[in-house]
Amino acid sequence: MTGTTLEIKGINRVGITHEVIACLAANQLDIIGMEVKPHYIYVKIPPVSTEQIKSIIGMIKQVKGIERAKTIPSLPAEERENRIHTILTTVSEGILLLDDQLRVTTINRAAQAMLKMEPAQLLHESIEKLWGESTSEIKRCLDEALELPSVQVSLLTGQKKRMTYICSYHPIIPAENSERQGVVVVLRDNKQIQELLSTVQRNDWFSFDEIVQQSDNMRKCIETAKRVAKSEATVFLQGESGTGKELFARAIHFESNRAAGPFVPINCAAIPDALLESELFGYEPGAFTGALKGGKQGLFEVAQSGTLFLDEIGDIPLHLQAKLLRVLEERKVRRVGGSKALPIDVRIIAATNRNLADMTSKGLFREDLYYRLHVIPIVIPPLRERKSDIPMLAQFFIQKVCRATNQPMLSLAHSAIRALQAHNWPGNVRELQNVMERTVYLCPGNPGNEIQAQNLYVDMQQDSPGEESRSPLSSSKLLKEQMDAYEKTLLIRALKEHPSIRQAAAYLGISHTAVLQKMKKHGL
Numbered sequence: 001m002t003g004t005t006l007e008i009k010g011i012n013r014v015g016i017t018h019e020v021i022a023c024l025a026a027n028q029l030d031i032i033g034m035e036v037k038p039h040y041i042y043v044k045i046p047p048v049s050t051e052q053i054k055s056i057i058g059m060i061k062q063v064k065g066i067e068r069a070k071t072i073p074s075l076p077a078e079e080r081e082n083r084i085h086t087i088l089t090t091v092s093e094g095i096l097l098l099d100d101q102l103r104v105t106t107i108n109r110a111a112q113a114m115l116k117m118e119p120a121q122l123l124h125e126s127i128e129k130l131w132g133e134s135t136s137e138i139k140r141c142l143d144e145a146l147e148l149p150s151v152q153v154s155l156l157t158g159q160k161k162r163m164t165y166i167c168s169y170h171p172i173i174p175a176e177n178s179e180r181q182g183v184v185v186v187l188r189d190n191k192q193i194q195e196l197l198s199t200v201q202r203n204d205w206f207s208f209d210e211i212v213q214q215s216d217n218m219r220k221c222i223e224t225a226k227r228v229a230k231s232e233a234t235v236f237l238q239g240e241s242g243t244g245k246e247l248f249a250r251a252i253h254f255e256s257n258r259a260a261g262p263f264v265p266i267n268c269a270a271i272p273d274a275l276l277e278s279e280l281f282g283y284e285p286g287a288f289t290g291a292l293k294g295g296k297q298g299l300f301e302v303a304q305s306g307t308l309f310l311d312e313i314g315d316i317p318l319h320l321q322a323k324l325l326r327v328l329e330e331r332k333v334r335r336v337g338g339s340k341a342l343p344i345d346v347r348i349i350a351a352t353n354r355n356l357a358d359m360t361s362k363g364l365f366r367e368d369l370y371y372r373l374h375v376i377p378i379v380i381p382p383l384r385e386r387k388s389d390i391p392m393l394a395q396f397f398i399q400k401v402c403r404a405t406n407q408p409m410l411s412l413a414h415s416a417i418r419a420l421q422a423h424n425w426p427g428n429v430r431e432l433q434n435v436m437e438r439t440v441y442l443c444p445g446n447p448g449n450e451i452q453a454q455n456l457y458v459d460m461q462q463d464s465p466g467e468e469s470r471s472p473l474s475s476s477k478l479l480k481e482q483m484d485a486y487e488k489t490l491l492i493r494a495l496k497e498h499p500s501i502r503q504a505a506a507y508l509g510i511s512h513t514a515v516l517q518k519m520k521k522h523g524l
């Protein structure tokens, strides 16, 4: 409402406000709004002329204890309201304010756009009309004055379409021991969040051009992968550990129409059985002891509109294989302890270094799941079958370390290239990467900055058993180094002879996490 607003400053004296009001009453002026705080009185009166306001200010200044009086644009409360209004209309989150009966009292522009509803359809309506069955969390927020973490909610929009939003609920706690007041509901568009996340994670962007190769068999693999990237088909990557399966999965995702969505990798072998189910499918609040209060999204939900990379799929226990198959067939996921099935829009890329067909015939992997995943198989050859890639890859890793450590660029002498090509690389590209890093760090300065064969820190033992290795470490092998080399040989053998890491761990008599740690240590 328009009017003239006065700011009056004075001492704190009983009755001073009353005397100021008397001045206004003497001028036959109504009070539209008023605020009082120590030393200040703010009054809003109907519009008056400049002459009239001058005379009123003159009168007010006569009141004992008044130091000054002046006109200001609006009452502080109006100012605050205006600022809040500006914030509400400019934020990208949808905001709804609910009263203590959970009726909508305020709705901002973003919420109207998200819900595709006019304010008239929402204001003074009960939130139940909007949220349907899922108002229990809002009621809890109000009753227990609890700030509740974000949860996914599926809501019916004005166009009668179900959309998924991320909602958080915040109680409005009144100033001093008054009654509960209401709830602020903050809505975020699921798609927007995914897009935001993927722009933040853009440094993970990866393309086929970054896969270093020059061999014919790798070129063929890349051609196939590029061809299927744009489709929605499930890709099944097979290859020994360290051959670059994850790089392929990333490149396929970023070449696909889902590139703006998330790429979510999960190593099924690295997660203990007990956690794998809830990691993949999520859980509802209270699903088990130790569960997070607000429940948890599973990776299928996190990967919505993107790609889920199921690495080491052969290590999924049988009971989860059945659940995974159901999710892939129904394209719906049910959280642990939940009854609602959430639709999922996720592309699957699976990878394994095991012979899954063999595992299937032995009953260690479900045949139906195998065929569900085995849609577009791509077999990435081991490094020993593409020796022409070795010089390029080795030089690539040398450059990487030299750049990172600011040292002069090193190159490979012919003798070094020959030695690298003679090795059989059980750990594939990952092992080559380790060897080159170690070599650059430990290589003594050579003339022309060339790495010679004798500078390579490569364990040649597996190439010619019994023969004295040409590695620089071999001439003076300490006990620890020899034990390490022996451990690596045993580990490789156990992994080759057993269909899963878990079984290799059982054979070696150590835990499966210990096997993973040792594999990492030896670059396997």
Ligand SMILES: Nc1ncnc2c1ncn2[C@@H]1O[C@H](COP(=O)(O)OP(=O)(O)OP(=O)(O)O)[C@@H](O)[C@H]1O
Pocket (backbone or CB within 6 Å): 210, 211, 212, 213, 239, 240, 241, 242, 243, 244, 245, 246, 247, 248, 311, 353, 393, 429, 430, 433, 524
């Ligand atoms: N062609 C390549 N060009 C550049 N780097 C590569 C290439 N292949 C593999 N690497 C590197 O080697 C390491 C292992 O690759 P990656 O993790 O993709 O292998 P993987 O087959 O998925 O292994 P695992 O089966 O153990 O999960 C990574 O650091 C990766 O960057």
